Amino acid sequence: MKYKRLALFAVLSMILLAFAINAAEINSSNYKQTVVVTDGGLTNISSESYIQSVSVGEIIGQTASALYKNWLGFYYTVAGIPSKVTLTSPSDNSVITNRTPLFNWTAATGATPITYELLIQRESCQDLGSCVTDLINVTGIEGTNYTMTDMLDVDAVYNWTVRANNSIDYGEYADTFNFTVNSLVSLTLPTSSVDFGILALEANENTTDDSPAPIKVENDGNILINVSIYANESLWKSQNLNTSYFQFKADNSSEANAFNWTGSTQDWLNVSSFALPVIKQLNFSDATDIAEIELYVTVPTDETAGTKTSTLVIEGEAS
Numbered sequence: 146m147k148y149k150r151l152a153l154f155a156v157l158s159m160i161l162l163a164f165a166i167n168a169a170e171i172n173s174s175n176y177k178q179t180v181v182v183t184d185g186g187l188t189n190i191s192s193e194s195y196i197q198s199v200s201v202g203e204i205i206g207q208t209a210s211a212l213y214k215n216w217l218g219f220y221y222t223v224a225g226i227p228s229k230v231t232l233t234s235p236s237d238n239s240v241i242t243n244r245t246p247l248f249n250w251t252a253a254t255g256a257t258p259i260t261y262e263l264l265i266q267r268e269s270c271q272d273l274g275s276c277v278t279d280l281i282n283v284t285g286i287e288g289t290n291y292t293m294t295d296m297l298d299v300d301a302v303y304n305w306t307v308r309a310n311n312s313i314d315y316g317e318y319a320d321t322f323n324f325t326v327n328s329l330v331s332l333t334l335p336t337s338s339v340d341f342g343i344l345a346l347e348a349n350e351n352t353t354d355d356s357p358a359p360i361k362v363e364n365d366g367n368i369l370i371n372v373s374i375y376a377n378e379s380l381w382k383s384q385n386l387n388t389s390y391f392q393f394k395a396d397n398s399s400e401a402n403a404f405n406w407t408g409s410t411q412d413w414l415n416v417s418s419f420a421l422p423v424i425k426q427l428n429f430s431d432a433t434d435i436a437e438i439e440l441y442v443t444v445p446t447d448e449t450a451g452t453k454t455s456t457l458v459i460e461g462e463a464s
Contacts, residue, residue: 229318241327244296248292255311263283281295328367329366359438362427364435380454386418388415393440400433
């Protein structure tokens with residue numbers, strides 16, 4: 146009888162953990178019992194001389210009679226649809242400038258494997274004529290984060306949420322978060338000074354051969370930028386601004402096609418005391434966001450000797 150009690154424990158444990166629909170029949174000289182096991186619980190069929198008590202919970206199963214007493218204890222978990230996740234970033238009501246942000250959320254629990262669906266919907270946009278990304282739905286995400294490949298609109302408000310999915314069904318959507326993508330105009334000068342060295346009267350020099358190197362302009366913002374240039378003072382004592390003795394034009398850097406070539410200043414133009422356009426629609430993507438401003442100087446015939454300097458002001462505005 147000792148061995149039959151141990152066999153009963155083993156059979157019931159394996160059947161319940163597998164959630165199979167089966168029947169286990171145990172015979173002895175004192176009793177006969179059939180226990181039907183399903184994923185919903187136990188059904189007990191007992192003879193008159195045998196009393197069975199079964200409770201379902203974390204620790205379940207008690208078998209008792211006047212002739213026989215046995216305790217059965219085991220745990221089981223029913224794995225169903227995925228749980229609701231929690232969004233983390235971009236945080237709720239946040240303001241960002243990254244147009245391809247990284248979205249993060251917590252992991253769901255439930256039957257595996259689990260994938261995720263990301264839903265992003267634009268709520269408003271300042272310039273509807275230029276806004277193009279109003280709804281993004283990405284499914285089959287295996288991790289708990291996703292980096293945008295489609296670019297979000299600027300000066301726009303978005304709502305986003307996530308839900309998990311497994312072989313059973315979709316879980317509940319996470320509580321919706323809201324964020325705003327602001328436009329950003331930002332210019333830097335990787336090369337901000339030009340030294341022409343020593344020049345004789347009537348000599349001329351320019352930066353097109355990179356000796357000396359031209360001014361480089363980089364768009365660190367998140368929108369296309371138009372660039373303009375002017376000087377606070379003339380380079381020469383004998384010649385004013387807006388003469389052929391001090392000129393500029395746009396040029397490509399090693400990052401080709403970084404701006405609208407047709408709309409930019411392609412030929413030498415005199416540096417003036419007021420802003421003149423030089424580069425049109427400078428791109429903001431990291432691979433193509435740098436352009437050059439070439440400079441051309443000619444020493445006037447009546448210029449006095451000495452060190453010559455001029456400060457150029459380079460401005461950027463939304464295209």
